[in-house]
Amino acid sequence: MNTPSKPENTLESLFAQARDTEPYLEAGDFVDELMLKLPEKRRLPQWLGFASDAISALLGLSVLAYLLSKLGTPDVAQWLPAELGFNLAGLVAASCVLALFSLIAWWSVEDL
């Protein structure tokens, strides 16, 4: 083994020698192979994700506003059965159920 004679400097010299003669490993095949393995499309940067969400929401709301302005605001109450009454407990319960469904929907698409 290429070890220097001075014992106290053995390790330092050995590592220095290894450092000086560290081989350059050719990039060619390694890089080509790696590029083939890279995922097709990297996940969007976070800011771009937020921006696209905001633009989509804005467009959706604009379309809704346009439709409402053309067709007029619908009277939602007339679509509901006459026997269905509104009370605070009912509204809270309905909100909770809707929130739960929204969360389930969010979790199911989060990793797509």
Added chain:
Amino acid sequence: MSEIDDNALVDRAVHLQDQHAFTELVKRHQSALRYSIQQMCGGNQSLADDIAQETFIKSYTALESFKKQSKFSSWLYSIALNLVRQRHRSNAGKPAIDSLDDSIREADSTESRANNNDIEQQQLHRELAEAMTKLSLDQRSALHLFMHKQLSHQEIAHIMQIPLGSVKTHINRGRALLQQELASWRMN
């Protein structure tokens, strides 16, 4: 593209989705990273290349999470070391990760074509990697990063994600064990 620094290339790869910028980063760091992983894996070159590929793939998918508080190369080493640890854990009890068989066979086949100087150099790197297999993975990694890469204790602690005191302990113990190992080789 060689005059552009690593952080600028990362910015281009993240914000402009410029794959050439990422390719340039790979070309810059692949050799040193593969060599270091090889030293940490006991000289097994095919295993080291496998882990290096995984390291670059992980870095590619998580590039926007690189905060530039450390060097890009340190971030790569941190990812690589985690992967080496995972392999080490999953291969616990099996000799594969520390096996020198593959690299020795590979080196032997090429030695006949190389000149004497090259042979001596190959032998030095191989035997150093072999001697390092007597150390624990943490000792080996800390010692390689300190003695070969000449990184500071602080940088090593950041890469290995361990306290500064543990880094110093690993280096001191690793150094003592390696010294013993080399002494016994000289006696033989």
